[in-house]
Amino acid sequence: xxxxxxxxxxxxxxxxxxxxxxxxxxxxxxxxxxxxxxxxxxxxxxxxxxxxxxxxxxxxxxxxxxxxxxxxxxxxxxxxxxxxxxxxxxxxxxxxxxxxxxxxxxxxxxxxxxxxxxxxxxxxxxxxxxxxxxxxxxxxxxxxxxxxxxxxxxxxxxxxxxxxxxxxxxxxxxxxxxxxxxxxxxxxxxxxxxxxxxxxxxxxxxxxxxxxxxxxxxxxxxxxxxxxxxxxxxxxxxxxxxxxxxxxxxxxxxxxxxxxxxxxxxxxx
Numbered sequence: 001x002x003x004x005x006x007x008x009x010x011x012x013x014x015x016x017x018x019x020x021x022x023x024x025x026x027x028x029x030x031x032x033x034x035x036x037x038x039x040x041x042x043x044x045x046x047x048x049x050x051x052x053x054x055x056x057x058x059x060x061x062x063x064x065x066x067x068x069x070x071x072x073x074x075x076x077x078x079x080x081x082x083x084x085x086x087x088x089x090x091x092x093x094x095x096x097x098x099x100x101x102x103x104x105x106x107x108x109x110x111x112x113x114x115x116x117x118x119x120x121x122x123x124x125x126x127x128x129x130x131x132x133x134x135x136x137x138x139x140x141x142x143x144x145x146x147x148x149x150x151x152x153x154x155x156x157x158x159x160x161x162x163x164x165x166x167x168x169x170x171x172x173x174x175x176x177x178x179x180x181x182x183x184x185x186x187x188x189x190x191x192x193x194x195x196x197x198x199x200x201x202x203x204x205x206x207x208x209x210x211x212x213x214x215x216x217x218x219x220x221x222x223x224x225x226x227x228x229x230x231x232x233x234x235x236x237x238x239x240x241x242x243x244x245x246x247x248x249x250x251x252x253x254x255x256x257x258x259x260x261x262x263x264x265x266x267x268x269x
Contacts, residue, residue: 048126049232052185053245055122059151060243062113063182067171074157075099075109076168081158082106085132085149085189087120091141105189106153125150125185127231132187135218152186152229154197154259157241161193161260174261177241179268181258184238184248187211187228191259198229198236199260200253207253226250240268 017025067074075082077100084103087096096117097104107123114122128150133139157180159167166173174180184198188211194201195210206212211225219225229236234250246269248254257264 045127045233049235049237049247051126052232052237055125056151056183056237056239056245057243058114058122059107059110059183060239060245062110063239063241064243065113066110072170072172073168074171075106076158077102077104079158079167081153081155081190081192082109083155083190083192085134085146087117087148091145105149106183107149107151120148123151124148125231125237128185128228130187130219130222130228132189136215149189150185151183151239152188152197153183153190154181155190155192156180156259156261157182159192171241174241176257176261176263178244179258179264180241180261182239182241185229185231185236187225194256197256197259198248198251198254199256199258201256204253207251226252238268 063074082104085105086101086103087105087108088094089097089103097108099109101108105123107120111117111119111123124147128147130143131146131150133141133143133146156169157174158169159165160169160173171177188196191197193199194204194207195214196208198207200207208226208229211228216222216225222228230250231237232247235247236250237245238248239245248268255264255266258268
């Protein structure tokens with residue numbers, strides 16, 4: 001009779017990973033991460049751009065409805081374009097400023113067409129990191145207080161740039177509404193000329209001089225103040241009076257007629 005031989009467990013210890021094998025695995029993971037992160041960053045940037053354009057489209061609908069309801073003029077304060085960036089009096093307050101308040105952001109006049117005061121988030125560009133915080137006036141509120149004021153109004157849609165022009169300006173008084181900027185990505189909450197818009201006005205050699213040379217020292221966290229306008233891969237997302245949106249590539253000056261409302265010599269893309 002044959003007896004079955006019992007085999008005892010191997011006394012050989014199970015081998016773990018060597019240091020070299022671990023380093024190889026880590027290196028492979030690092031390479032894969034290096035390949036993946038740029039793609040994720042690009043996808044995130046594209047998503048932010050899409051959200052920004054959607055915001056501007058909704059704002060465009062609101063502004064058109066407002067003008068239709070108000071005799072063809074846009075929101076104004078005693079005939080002038082709003083010129084500040086506040087939704088409330090300070091970060092501690094939850095009470096919205098009235099649209100006619102001198103420190104109310106221009107979006108306050110249109111938010112009623114966007115679901116009420118909760119719609120103020122539509123005025124926040126997801127790529128914005130810095131906007132005008134009015135530091136030159138002594139204010140020191142955190143960025144979160146200004147985050148919903150990141151689109152700049154073209155002041156000329158309310159105030160005529162021409163001597164003797166009436167204010168508030170009617171849409172019917174603007175020669176070329178489809179090529180006239182209503183608002184856009186901007187550090188400035190109200191753009192009103194050569195020094196604080198992308199327009200290259202007569203006698204000027206570059207744009208945004210107020211921000212590049214004048215106010216830059218108040219915002220040391222920004223290397224190039226023009227970045228506040230060109231947030232999306234060096235493009236400025238823009239809403240035109242007729243409600244269409246488009247991107248303006250980085251430039252130190254575009255046709256100033258895109259702001260004044262005249263027929264442009266250079267047609268926007």
